[in-house]
Amino acid sequence: MTRSSLTLSSLTTSSLTRRLFLLAVLWIALALVVTGIILTDLFRIHAEAELGRRMAQHLDELAAVLEVTPDGGVALARDLSDPRFRRPLSGLYWRVDGPGKRVLRSRSLWDQALDLPADTLKDGEVHRHTLTGPNRAPLVAWERSLRLPGAAVPVRAAVIADASDVQAATAGFSRVLGLSLAILAAGLLAAAAVQVRLGLGPLRRMRKALADLRAGRTSRLEGAFPGEVQPVVDDLNLLMEENRAMVERARAQAADLAHALKTPLAVIANAAAAPGGTDPAVVAAEADRMRHQIERHLARARAAPALLHSPGGTVVLPVLRQIARTVARLHTERGIDIQVDGDVQARVRADPVDLQEMAGNLIDNAAKWCSAVVRVTAVAAGGGIVITVQDDGPGIPANRRSDVLARGARLDEAVPGTGLGLTITQELARLHGGSLNLEASQAGGLSVSLHLPQAAAAGK
Amino acid sequence: MRILLAEDDAALRRQLAEALGDAGYAVDMAPDGEEAAFLGVSEPYDAVVLDLGLPVRDGLSVLRAWRAAGITVPVLILTARGTWQEKVAGIDAGADDYLAKPFRMEELLARVRALIRRAGGLATAELRCGPVALDTRTGRVTLDGRPVALTAHEFKVLSYLMHHPGKVVSRTELTEHVYAQDFDRDSNTIEVFVGRLRRKLGGDLIRTVRGLGYRLEAAQ
Numbered sequence: 001m002t003r004s005s006l007t008l009s010s011l012t013t014s015s016l017t018r019r020l021f022l023l024a025v026l027w028i029a030l031a032l033v034v035t036g037i038i039l040t041d042l043f044r045i046h047a048e049a050e051l052g053r054r055m056a057q058h059l060d061e062l063a064a065v066l067e068v069t070p071d072g073g074v075a076l077a078r079d080l081s082d083p084r085f086r087r088p089l090s091g092l093y094w095r096v097d098g099p100g101k102r103v104l105r106s107r108s109l110w111d112q113a114l115d116l117p118a119d120t121l122k123d124g125e126v127h128r129h130t131l132t133g134p135n136r137a138p139l140v141a142w143e144r145s146l147r148l149p150g151a152a153v154p155v156r157a158a159v160i161a162d163a164s165d166v167q168a169a170t171a172g173f174s175r176v177l178g179l180s181l182a183i184l185a186a187g188l189l190a191a192a193a194v195q196v197r198l199g200l201g202p203l204r205r206m207r208k209a210l211a212d213l214r215a216g217r218t219s220r221l222e223g224a225f226p227g228e229v230q231p232v233v234d235d236l237n238l239l240m241e242e243n244r245a246m247v248e249r250a251r252a253q254a255a256d257l258a259h260a261l262k263t264p265l266a267v268i269a270n271a272a273a274a275p276g277g278t279d280p281a282v283v284a285a286e287a288d289r290m291r292h293q294i295e296r297h298l299a300r301a302r303a304a305p306a307l308l309h310s311p312g313g314t315v316v317l318p319v320l321r322q323i324a325r326t327v328a329r330l331h332t333e334r335g336i337d338i339q340v341d342g343d344v345q346a347r348v349r350a351d352p353v354d355l356q357e358m359a360g361n362l363i364d365n366a367a368k369w370c371s372a373v374v375r376v377t378a379v380a381a382g383g384g385i386v387i388t389v390q391d392d393g394p395g396i397p398a399n400r401r402s403d404v405l406a407r408g409a410r411l412d413e414a415v416p417g418t419g420l421g422l423t424i425t426q427e428l429a430r431l432h433g434g435s436l437n438l439e440a441s442q443a444g445g446l447s448v449s450l451h452l453p454q455a456a457a458a459g460k
Numbered sequence: 461m462r463i464l465l466a467e468d469d470a471a472l473r474r475q476l477a478e479a480l481g482d483a484g485y486a487v488d489m490a491p492d493g494e495e496a497a498f499l500g501v502s503e504p505y506d507a508v509v510l511d512l513g514l515p516v517r518d519g520l521s522v523l524r525a526w527r528a529a530g531i532t533v534p535v536l537i538l539t540a541r542g543t544w545q546e547k548v549a550g551i552d553a554g555a556d557d558y559l560a561k562p563f564r565m566e567e568l569l570a571r572v573r574a575l576i577r578r579a580g581g582l583a584t585a586e587l588r589c590g591p592v593a594l595d596t597r598t599g600r601v602t603l604d605g606r607p608v609a610l611t612a613h614e615f616k617v618l619s620y621l622m623h624h625p626g627k628v629v630s631r632t633e634l635t636e637h638v639y640a641q642d643f644d645r646d647s648n649t650i651e652v653f654v655g656r657l658r659r660k661l662g663g664d665l666i667r668t669v670r671g672l673g674y675r676l677e678a679a680q
Contacts, residue, residue: 295542326547353545357543360547
């Protein structure tokens with residue numbers, strides 16, 4: 001029983017069905033018990049009021065028929081109209097305390113002495129007492145003080161009724177009410193169970209659809225779902241498609257890389273088998289080609305998954321500073337001054353690792369070619385962020401700039417590096433929905449502008 | 461000049477050791493991070509070539525441990541981890557230079573040379589002392605512009621002294637920096653090499669400081 005006991009933790013941790021149903025039980029039980037108590041109480045109050053009204057009439061009649069006898073006592077001029085006053089132990093009685101402790105009682109009291117509690121009343125007041133009568137029955141008495149014409153002292157007149165009738169009626173009502181409410185509760189619980197089951201139906205269907213999907217019977221979550229569930233289903237389908245696209249892209253990239261490596265491998269194999277001995281220059285050139293291919297594919301592969309997971313974007317300036325520090329260290333020999341400046345708020349829609357890669361390639365390239373100074377700026381412009389890296393080196397003539405980007409060509413073999421930095425950065429920028437532009441810098445060198453989409457200011 | 465080479469790939473380690481040896485360095489090899497860490501604290505190296513993906517203990521953690529222990533030897537990281545994120549991490553851990561695989565041997569040698577020169581506070585690739593010049597790029601030694609032929613050990617002794625001009629260098633220090641760890645050392649041979657260098661380059665170049673060692677002095 002401990003498992004099914006209605007504790008808070010079972011409410012919060014068990015299944016939705018159980019949770020909803022237990023809440024329904026709780027609420028229905030509470031509502032019906034309160035209803036039962038209120039209705040029973042209303043019934044009792046009404047029954048007692050009715051009894052009180054009738055007894056007031058009896059008391060009025062008793063007052064009307066009382067008269068003073070010539071010997072100074074009191075007597076009834078005639079019997080009261082309700083026959084129950086004359087039937088022994090009928091449950092309806094009267095009593096009058098006259099002057100000189102003389103007491104008149106209804107015949108229905110028979111041999112029972114029924115004493116009223118001591119009380120003093122003003123004229124015209126009606127008091128209500130509860131007392132125990134014949135056969136220990138609960139009695140209620142209504143009493144008033146009367147000043148009869150010709151009498152020296154007031155008399156106490158009382159009518160008394162058996163209250164067990166009211167109690168019995170209330171109990172009977174309560175029983176019937178309880179039964180009705182129990183039936184109502186059963187009906188409501190059945191309705192709640194049906195409602196929970198129907199209401200959660202879409203979730204069960206979704207689970208089945210997911211099972212189908214996992215078993216490979218379908219490629220997406222099929223079917224229409226209610227407005228609350230449909231967005232989740234749509235998102236799941238979208239995620240699935242992105243996943244599939246990613247896997248396909250990865251497969252295509254792996255195939256691409258394999259193809260790209262096969263040609264240089266063939267050349268090396270042929271060179272090794274050449275009759276005149278292997279030409280080292282051929283092997284070196286092909287090794288270079290393979291290295292280019294690998295770096296290019298690696299950069300693309302690294303960028304792809306990150307595109308899906310950069311919700312808040314990346315604040316640009318700290319990354320630029322970090323890269324500038326590292327590049328300066330790598331070029332300590334030449335004592336380069338790398339100045340970083342810009343909009344502190346600038347935030348791009350890209351993973352930090354990708355931004356590091358792009359900025360690293362650009363700043364490192366500028367550091368290789370500059371004569372003393374590299375200037376890096378980041379500003380917001382036209383709904384995006386523009387990162388500009390300028391050097392004071394020899395620059396690239398306008399008509400050769402597109403060559404550098406197109407083939408990853410190196411314009412000068414004397415400066416170490418793979419010559420791929422700008423090409424890889426351009427590819428990364430495109431993957432992020434941005435672009436790369438080459439221009440002449442103010443200092444006469446090269447100015448590279450990296451345009452990237454701006455990230456919405458992070459809410460968290 | 462003595463170099464620690466921490467690289468786990470046997471083929472690459474052999475190639476590197478050969479190239480560094482040919483360039484006139486005494487080379488100690490460590491195939492894993494644990495051994496590299498130990499050698500780095502126990503032996504006086506002039507430069508370290510450190511792979512990051514080492515077995516037993518990662519290169520970055522070895523480097524951090526050295527820097528935390530106050531060992532300032534110049535370190536060149538040589539690794540297949542070529543992203544900028546990894547370069548930043550390497551430099552922040554205390555590396556002096558970073559070279560990504562695949563690499564050209566000439567580039568590695570140039571960078572090691574530059575590291576050692578920078579550590580000695582020397583600005584140019586050609587070291588001079590009076591009429592004697594040593595080009596660290598080519599390993600050529602000249603006296604008044606005429607090339608002088610030196611044996612490998614003579615070159616090593618001269619190279620170390622020329623990287624520390626004006627400083628008194630003890631025989632023990634010379635021994636430690638001229639021979640690799642597993643070499644059968646004999647500090648008396650240092651005297652032989654110094655004697656031969658004096659014969660080839662002039663007796664004034666290397667002064668003996670009695671009881672302390674040798675000092676390279678530019679002739680007036």
